[in-house]
Amino acid sequence: MSAATVLETRGLVKAFGDRVVLDGIDLTVDRHEVVVLIGASGSGKSTLLRTINLLEPIDDGRILLAGEDISDPRVDVDAVRARIGVVFQQFNLFPHLTVLDNVTIAARRVHRVPRAEAEATGRRLLERVGLAEFAGAYPDRLSGGQQQRVAIVRAIATNPELLLLDEITSALDPQLVGEVLDLVAELKEQGSTILMTTHEMRFAEHAADRVVFLSGGRIAEEGPPAQVLREPRQPDTQAFLSRLRAR
Amino acid sequence: MTLQREPSAVEVERRAYRRSRSTRSILVAVASSLVVAVAVWLLVVHTKGWAAAQHTFFDPAEAAETFPAVLAGLWVNVYVLFFAAIGVAVCATLLAVVRTLRGPVFAPLRFLAAAYTDLFRGVPMIVLIYLVGFGIPALGVLPLVDPRILGGVALVLGYSAYVAEVLRAGIESVHPSQRLAARSLGLTYGQTLRLVVLPQGVRSVVPALVNDFVSMQKDVGLISILGVVDAISAANIAKAVSYNYTAFVIAGLLFILLSLPFIQLTNHLERRARARQQQGSVV
Numbered sequence: 410m411s412a413a414t415v416l417e418t419r420g421l422v423k424a425f426g427d428r429v430v431l432d433g434i435d436l437t438v439d440r441h442e443v444v445v446l447i448g449a450s451g452s453g454k455s456t457l458l459r460t461i462n463l464l465e466p467i468d469d470g471r472i473l474l475a476g477e478d479i480s481d482p483r484v485d486v487d488a489v490r491a492r493i494g495v496v497f498q499q500f501n502l503f504p505h506l507t508v509l510d511n512v513t514i515a516a517r518r519v520h521r522v523p524r525a526e527a528e529a530t531g532r533r534l535l536e537r538v539g540l541a542e543f544a545g546a547y548p549d550r551l552s553g554g555q556q557q558r559v560a561i562v563r564a565i566a567t568n569p570e571l572l573l574l575d576e577i578t579s580a581l582d583p584q585l586v587g588e589v590l591d592l593v594a595e596l597k598e599q600g601s602t603i604l605m606t607t608h609e610m611r612f613a614e615h616a617a618d619r620v621v622f623l624s625g626g627r628i629a630e631e632g633p634p635a636q637v638l639r640e641p642r643q644p645d646t647q648a649f650l651s652r653l654r655a656r
Numbered sequence: 657m658t659l660q661r662e663p664s665a666v667e668v669e670r671r672a673y674r675r676s677r678s679t680r681s682i683l684v685a686v687a688s689s690l691v692v693a694v695a696v697w698l699l700v701v702h703t704k705g706w707a708a709a710q711h712t713f714f715d716p717a718e719a720a721e722t723f724p725a726v727l728a729g730l731w732v733n734v735y736v737l738f739f740a741a742i743g744v745a746v747c748a749t750l751l752a753v754v755r756t757l758r759g760p761v762f763a764p765l766r767f768l769a770a771a772y773t774d775l776f777r778g779v780p781m782i783v784l785i786y787l788v789g790f791g792i793p794a795l796g797v798l799p800l801v802d803p804r805i806l807g808g809v810a811l812v813l814g815y816s817a818y819v820a821e822v823l824r825a826g827i828e829s830v831h832p833s834q835r836l837a838a839r840s841l842g843l844t845y846g847q848t849l850r851l852v853v854l855p856q857g858v859r860s861v862v863p864a865l866v867n868d869f870v871s872m873q874k875d876v877g878l879i880s881i882l883g884v885v886d887a888i889s890a891a892n893i894a895k896a897v898s899y900n901y902t903a904f905v906i907a908g909l910l911f912i913l914l915s916l917p918f919i920q921l922t923n924h925l926e927r928r929a930r931a932r933q934q935q936g937s938v939v
Contacts, residue, residue: 469661469664482677
């Protein structure tokens with residue numbers, strides 16, 4: 410493990426009852442790296458993200474965040490989660506809070522940042538994603554794409570060491586997908602460390618530093634996007650990609 | 657694929673640690689409960705009037721003597737409760753549905769239902785029982801009605817108003833998109849309500865309904881004021897003979913015992929519903 414490694418999983422195993430969903434995953438994500446997980450539905454992509462955020466207990470293996478074993482039951486899970494930002498497929502904004510309160514709640518309540526400071530940061534970030542005018546609005550006034558951008562701002566507002574993005578465009582209309590993915594590309598430019606799942610292969614191709622193909626609970630193939638997506642070596646990967654292209 | 661492999665050393669150590677933690681927390685829970693129980697016991701026993709209070713409320717001989725009569729009376733409570741609960745379920749559902757009906761045609765019905773709930777929620781149960789139990793016979797239009805029935809009717813009148821409001825909250829908590837989806841399939845308004853809205857709405861207010869049921873369970877004891885020989889009046893009769901209140905404590909304990917299985921059942925149902933709706937772990 411190099412000093413630049415943010416996340417590392419070693420032999421990660423997760424089973425639901427008798428069904429093994431993750432079967433020994435060894436994955437690293439380095440600082441400033443964007444790693445895209447691809448794979449068929451049910452291949453364990455989302456489960457992997459959930460285990461990393463300690464939302465699912467694992468059955469074997471280790472998860473290291475900046476070298477610290479966060480799968481150890483002695484660690485404070487809230488403290489670990491405070492270091493990781495997550496964006497969900499369904500946005501999961503808090504409908505009873507304004508956009509600005511959604512964006513600043515973690516800074517104010519978890520990181521104990523004074524309200525004025527948290528709101529200044531929140532407004533600056535909202536400005537950057539072009540949503541400054543909605544700071545005082547409630548989430549249901551916003552379009553899906555706007556809501557998802559707010560959710561991303563909420564996740565990055567506390568400068569997490571790692572961002573987990575779980576199918577963040579799957580619940581959006583095609584014309585709204587672009588605005589969200591542009592924001593992700595911008596985060597990459599600014600040096601965020603991102604582990605994400607997506608079905609947007611074109612995005613993966615130009616934004617990912619590395620593409621990881623999951624199949625049957627294992628990493629079947631990984632490498633630079635040009636190689637994995639253009640010249641896949643494994644028959645599983647080839648079959649998956651040709652099914653996607655056939656659509 | 658099944659988990660047949662041997663867990664790694666790390667995982668073995670983690671499992672051992674989790675086991676030791678859960679053993680520890682059980683021990684802590686037992687120890688702290690014991691300390692609290694002993695402390696309360698010592699505090700009560702060392703009060704000035706404990707000897708007198710113990711004799712008046714916790715006399716074993718009196719308890720043994722009055723238990724059969726109180727238990728026999730309890731069956732009257734159970735019997736009235738059973739029919740009253742059915743009555744409440746029916747009336748409250750009707751009231752709740754009427755209050756959620758839309759359209760100007762139903763305005764008078766809606767108004768009546770609202771007025772009913774506002775009125776009957778405000779009346780103390782004991783007043784309601786007097787009014788129904790003694791007021792209706794006093795009118796002299798009906799032949800002699802069993803006071804158990806009148807007591808049950810009073811309970812239904814009062815509790816229907818409470819439960820209707822709880823159900824209405826449940827019905828309104830179901831997202832409008834669910835009605836939309838049901839109507840889009842061609843289900844009628846009534847079918848939508850019965851097959852889609854009510855099952856979801858009731859589920860979300862189960863804890864509140866249990867609360868009302870348990871409350872009703874003990875309010876059944878109030879029918880003793882109509883001269884019904886239930887657990888409470890059996891205790892009252894015993895007290896009149898011996899000037900000892902132990903029989904009331906017995907009745908109280910029996911009422912608690914009566915509520916326990918029901919509370920267990922609903923806890924179980926809630927757990928099952930939660931497990932079904934939530935995939936993965938509880939955060």
